[in-house]
Amino acid sequence: MSNAEQPFYRRPVWIVVAIFLAVVLVGGGIAAVTGVFGGGDDTTFSPTPAPSRTADVPDSAASICGLEGYDTENTLTSAPTTDWELVGTVATPTGADGAGPGETSDDGIRTCYAHTAKGALYAIVNYYAQSSDARLAPNIADLVAPGPGKEAALDSASSAPTSSATRLQVAGFKVNNYSPDETTIDVVWTVTSEENTLVSMPMVMKWVDGDWKVEVADDGSFPFAASALQSLGGYTPWAAGV
Numbered sequence: 001m002s003n004a005e006q007p008f009y010r011r012p013v014w015i016v017v018a019i020f021l022a023v024v025l026v027g028g029g030i031a032a033v034t035g036v037f038g039g040g041d042d043t044t045f046s047p048t049p050a051p052s053r054t055a056d057v058p059d060s061a062a063s064i065c066g067l068e069g070y071d072t073e074n075t076l077t078s079a080p081t082t083d084w085e086l087v088g089t090v091a092t093p094t095g096a097d098g099a100g101p102g103e104t105s106d107d108g109i110r111t112c113y114a115h116t117a118k119g120a121l122y123a124i125v126n127y128y129a130q131s132s133d134a135r136l137a138p139n140i141a142d143l144v145a146p147g148p149g150k151e152a153a154l155d156s157a158s159s160a161p162t163s164s165a166t167r168l169q170v171a172g173f174k175v176n177n178y179s180p181d182e183t184t185i186d187v188v189w190t191v192t193s194e195e196n197t198l199v200s201m202p203m204v205m206k207w208v209d210g211d212w213k214v215e216v217a218d219d220g221s222f223p224f225a226a227s228a229l230q231s232l233g234g235y236t237p238w239a240a241g242v
Contacts, residue, residue: 057070057115061115061180061207062115062210063100063102063112063113063114063115063210063211064103064111064112064209064210064211065102065103065111065112065210066102067098067099067100067102067112067113067114067115067119068098068114069098069099069114069115069116069118069119070115070116070180071115071116071117071178071180072179072180073178073179074117074175074177074178074183075116075117075118076116076117076118076121076175076178078236079236079237079238080093080097080099080118080121080122080238081097082094082096082097082099082122083096083097084240084241087110087126087129087130087132087133088129088130088131088132088133088136089129089132089133089167089168090125090128090129090132090168090169090170091129091169091170091239091240092125092126092129093122093125093126095122098114099113099114099116099118099119099122100112100113100114100119100122100123100126101113101122101123101126105139105142107136107138107139107142108130108133108135108136108139109130109136109139109140109142109143110126110130111142111143111211112210112211113126113211113212115180115207115212117175117178117183117185119212120178120183120185120205120212121173121175121185121187123143123205123211123212123213124185124187124203124205124214125170125187127140127143127203127214128168128187128189130143132167132168141153141154143213143214144213144214144216145206145208145213145214145215145216146208146213147216147218148218149215149216149217149218149219149220149221150216150220152218152219152220153216153220166191166193166194167191167192167193168189168190168191168192168199169189169190169192169239169240170187170188170189170190170238170239170240171188171189171190171198171232171235171237171238171239172187172188172232172235172236172237172238172239173185173186173187173188173235173236173238174186174234174235174236176202180207181206181207182204182205182206182207182215183204183205183212184202184203184204184205184224185202185203185205186200186201186202186203186235187200187201187202187203188200188201188229188232188235189201190239197228198228198229198230198231198232199226199227199228199229200226200227200228200229201222201226202222202223202224202226203222203224204216204222204223204224
């Protein structure tokens with residue numbers, strides 16, 4: 001069987017600009033990894049910690065656009081109830097519940113999320129959604145935390161492929177860890193262009209200058225590999241219309 005005939009999660013994926021999902025999505029693979037996606041993972045989910053908030057928000061923790069909310073520990077213990085809208089090809093939280101996005105630039109980039117686990121989750125989904133719109137690709141770097149990884153990805157951007165029919169929609173999530181400075185959230189996506197395959201794609205988000213930004217390794221790759229799943233076992237189901 002040729003690579004073109006294989007499901008995407010079984011193909012060797014060479015993504016030079018791993019961090020910019022605009023490139024990943026339009027480049028014929030949806031994981032920013034080099035190698036072959038793993039198999040299913042039905043690991044039992046550990047209960048999330050009890051919610052904890054602090055009334056005193058340090059200046060460094062304040063939202064850049066004034067959104068309320070500051071969590072010192074994970075408070076995202078159930079699926080958020082939100083309104084959805086289509087951004088690119090992905091159904092995305094609108095921010096009507098105050099978690100963000102709170103701003104949209106003249107270039108169309110949506111930014112500013114609440115300093116909470118829910119805000120980080122919304123930032124991730126919006127990142128993927130905006131990356132599905134090729135018109136926003138030149139400005140996707142605005143959503144990435146500064147550092148060597150961002151520079152590495154930018155340096156390699158010109159050699160990335162430019163077309164794909166891959167389509168994703170949110171299916172569920174779990175918060176792997178949370179702190180006010182950095183959080184890792186594992187979002188499960190339904191790959192509607194691949195017979196509704198479920199794919200786990202953990203993302204690290206870092207609080208930088210009043211907003212959640214995508215964190216990457218020094219070589220420009222995502223810190224955690226994506227993998228195909230057999231089910232949503234261990235995850236909180238969450239999708240548009242649910």
